[in-house]
Amino acid sequence: MAANLWWSWQPEAQRLFASLDPIAWRASNHAPLVAISAAAQIRAGDGGCRLDELIADAGFLKRLAKVEELHRDYFKSSTWFDRLRKARRRAKVGAAGKGMRRMRVAYFCSEYALHESIPQYSGGLGVLAGDHLKSASDLGIPLCAVGLLYKHGYYRQEFRQDGTTRVLYPEPDFADWPLQNTGVEIECPIGSRTVRAKVWKLDVGRVPLYLLDADLPGNKPDDRKLTEGLYKGEPELRLRQQILLGVGGVKALVAVGEKPTLCHLNEGHAAFANLERMRMELEAGRSMEKGFDRLRQTSLFTTHTPVPAGHDRYEPQMVAKWLRPLMRELDLNMHGLADLGRETPGDKAEPLCMTVLALRTCGQVNGVASLHGQVSREMWKKVYGKEQSKDVPISHVTNGVHTQTWLAPEANELYAKHITPRWSGIDPAQPWWDKAKKIPDEELWALRNTLRHNLIHFVRERMSEQMLRRGATASMISDARHTLSKDALTIGFARRFATYKRAPLIFKDAARLEKLMQAKGQAVQIIFAGKAHPRDEAGQAYAQKIYKMAQKEGFRGSVAVLEEYDMHIGRMLTSGCDVWLNTPIRPHEASGTSGMKPPLHGGLNLSIADGWWPEGFNGKNGWVIDGDKWAVLQGRTRALSESGRARDEADASALYELLENVLVPLFYDRNRSGIPKKWLKLCKQSLMSIPAEFSSHRMLVDYAAMYMHEREI
Ligand SMILES: *Cc1c(COP(=O)(O)O)cnc(C)c1O
Numbered sequence: 001m002a003a004n005l006w007w008s009w010q011p012e013a014q015r016l017f018a019s020l021d022p023i024a025w026r027a028s029n030h031a032p033l034v035a036i037s038a039a040a041q042i043r044a045g046d047g048g049c050r051l052d053e054l055i056a057d058a059g060f061l062k063r064l065a066k067v068e069e070l071h072r073d074y075f076k077s078s079t080w081f082d083r084l085r086k087a088r089r090r091a092k093v094g095a096a097g098k099g100m101r102r103m104r105v106a107y108f109c110s111e112y113a114l115h116e117s118i119p120q121y122s123g124g125l126g127v128l129a130g131d132h133l134k135s136a137s138d139l140g141i142p143l144c145a146v147g148l149l150y151k152h153g154y155y156r157q158e159f160r161q162d163g164t165t166r167v168l169y170p171e172p173d174f175a176d177w178p179l180q181n182t183g184v185e186i187e188c189p190i191g192s193r194t195v196r197a198k199v200w201k202l203d204v205g206r207v208p209l210y211l212l213d214a215d216l217p218g219n220k221p222d223d224r225k226l227t228e229g230l231y232k233g234e235p236e237l238r239l240r241q242q243i244l245l246g247v248g249g250v251k252a253l254v255a256v257g258e259k260p261t262l263c264h265l266n267e268g269h270a271a272f273a274n275l276e277r278m279r280m281e282l283e284a285g286r287s288m289e290k291g292f293d294r295l296r297q298t299s300l301f302t303t304h305t306p307v308p309a310g311h312d313r314y315e316p317q318m319v320a321k322w323l324r325p326l327m328r329e330l331d332l333n334m335h336g337l338a339d340l341g342r343e344t345p346g347d348k349a350e351p352l353c354m355t356v357l358a359l360r361t362c363g364q365v366n367g368v369a370s371l372h373g374q375v376s377r378e379m380w381k382k383v384y385g386k387e388q389s390k391d392v393p394i395s396h397v398t399n400g401v402h403t404q405t406w407l408a409p410e411a412n413e414l415y416a417k418h419i420t421p422r423w424s425g426i427d428p429a430q431p432w433w434d435k436a437k438k439i440p441d442e443e444l445w446a447l448r449n450t451l452r453h454n455l456i457h458f459v460r461e462r463m464s465e466q467m468l469r470r471g472a473t474a475s476m477i478s479d480a481r482h483t484l485s486k487d488a489l490t491i492g493f494a495r496r497f498a499t500y501k502r503a504p505l506i507f508k509d510a511a512r513l514e515k516l517m518q519a520k521g522q523a524v525q526i527i528f529a530g531k532a533h534p535r536d537e538a539g540q541a542y543a544q545k546i547y548k549m550a551q552k553e554g555f556r557g558s559v560a561v562l563e564e565y566d567m568h569i570g571r572m573l574t575s576g577c578d579v580w581l582n583t584p585i586r587p588h589e590a591s592g593t594s595g596m597k598p599p600l601h602g603g604l605n606l607s608i609a610d611g612w613w614p615e616g617f618n619g620k621n622g623w624v625i626d627g628d629k630w631a632v633l634q635g636r637t638r639a640l641s642e643s644g645r646a647r648d649e650a651d652a653s654a655l656y657e658l659l660e661n662v663l664v665p666l667f668y669d670r671n672r673s674g675i676p677k678k679w680l681k682l683c684k685q686s687l688m689s690i691p692a693e694f695s696s697h698r699m700l701v702d703y704a705a706m707y708m709h710e711r712e713i
Helices: 005-009 011-020 022-027 032-039 050-055 058-076 080-090 124-139 221-227 235-256 273-283 288-297 316-330 334-340 354-361 370-379 409-418 432-438 441-469 474-481 503-507 510-517 537-551 567-576 627-633 644-667 677-689 696-707
Strands: 105-108 143-148 156-159 165-168 180-190 193-204 207-213 262-266 299-302 364-367 489-494 524-529 559-562 579-582 604-608 622-625
Touching: 005 011, 005 124, 005 193, 011 022, 011 032, 011 050, 011 058, 011 409, 022 032, 032 050, 050 058, 080 124, 105 124, 105 235, 124 143, 124 193, 124 207, 124 262, 124 696, 143 235, 156 441, 165 537, 180 235, 180 316, 193 221, 193 235, 207 235, 221 235, 235 273, 235 316, 262 273, 262 696, 273 288, 273 316, 273 354, 288 299, 288 354, 299 354, 299 696, 316 334, 334 354, 364 370, 409 432, 409 441, 432 677, 441 474, 441 489, 441 559, 441 567, 441 677, 489 567, 489 644, 503 510, 503 537, 503 644, 510 524, 510 644, 524 567, 537 559, 604 644, 604 677, 622 644, 627 644, 644 677
Parallel strands: 105 143, 105 262, 143 207, 262 299, 299 364, 489 524, 489 579, 524 559, 579 604, 604 622
Antiparallel strands: 156 165, 180 193, 193 207
């Protein structure tokens, strides 16, 4: 069971693995294979091992049998897609057309966040991709995925005493992960050399994820670097990595025998895949026009950011240097190739943009939220030669999160009682979450308290470990063990520290914030976590600023900053915080998904109306921070768009007013039994209105509607 990442969204399986060796389980950040080998270790004293004992333990065997049954059921039971297929067949549409291949999607992404023990991700894009694969597995959607296997992953973050970031690259032992050796190796021409890459496989439920590894003895040292790190190194290395991901990825699929009917490019990083697929069209004897047509018809592109720096752009000379072999086969010269990635073909000064290349070669394109769709249509008008953004054929599929991955086990138990005992493979159209209405206030409040207490305990432990490592004094470590309060209104902010996310915004008026947080009997506390890209100096400075704020006299003990934000910290924070804060510069947040996780636990969003939130907010399930409205009320309509400072000030002021006048009074308004009835009303609204709509199951069903050609099902 440890060999398939199915366990990564099964709390019962995780508990079973943890019980094998709790210390090894924790030390490995929850890796089953590590716990198993620790339990199999022969002890020096009596020559026995823990597994021997467990095999004789009736209680353990019973728990094992239960998990084995869940595992069997998962792979045996009929899925949403099976049922769809049957229904179509009964109606005599689909599946049958002779010579028609059955649908199979190939999903390309540069990072996958599947579990904290496999740190091959930097942030939201990876989390989304991981959740995508899990939902495809639950729903039975025929899908395989491709990526790179990074020796160092992203990076490990530590803060120095002065709040600057120490960037570490620990080397994982791949033997700790359930990687399977497919025995397949591919050859990918990159520049004048042929790079070999080994194809590994991770099973994610029913979905195979193929990962390319160029760190092979036969490759030149410079080529072995191709899979050293995620988003690491010079632009030229990044370009070569993207050739391996795209071109090599397609070759890997062919080599393992996958025959996709559709390629889904998740973000532009893998756009070179379509050049290789075009080459295959020509190789099959099709004309340029016919081949290009087929390519577009079988390609879907999801764009993920409106921030200009988020789109890779390369000089044509550089691209030509590394893509020469493919250009020859496609009969393209340097500018011919660059034109495919230019907003204005023929403009020789324009670099090749990976997003534009994907837009031009994919017949279907979507953004990741309604607002982002709109922004993308405006942004890419030129590529489509349209005057008006409404004529640009870019739609949207709003992101979602994989419920079972993000749901705290304690919440799962409560919902099993009141909502549904079984989550996996459930029909996304079922109105399960409406039943949250029936959960008694006392039980929901007890859950909120349990989750907050767990979080505070976790933060105290992490903070004292961080202190210990920095050589802090005994009294400082003792302070860390008592930091934060178990019952105060707890606000969470965790995401990549990209500057547009404005992590320090809440400190805009530090005196006002301090007064608000320290009010007698109405304490407020904030927990931060997040990593900035090692080369993003402004982002690093933001992290340092927050770190320093947390050490100031007025905030010490009520502001905590955790190092090394990962899926585990993400799960703890999004389940335990009462309020989830999100303060991006509108409209730079394409979707954001972290805010979809607290509502699963009755948590509330306090957010700028950006990304998914304009769709999620219904007036009674959280709050919108509206700096524009604040500015209008102050008679300051002009300033906002003109300067970042005025906009920040307006947004911060709107945020403070909400906290002071609405959130704090509501949270501390208790009845005789100590229950905040009005607050819980909002919590229930959040629980009822958000999880169904913003789940990756719903997202996959939306994509399936785009993917599916009736006859292929
Ligand atoms: C959910 C999650 C994200 C995505 O957060 P955004 O709000 O979309 O930026 C990033 N990292 C981790 C570890 C997460 O759990």
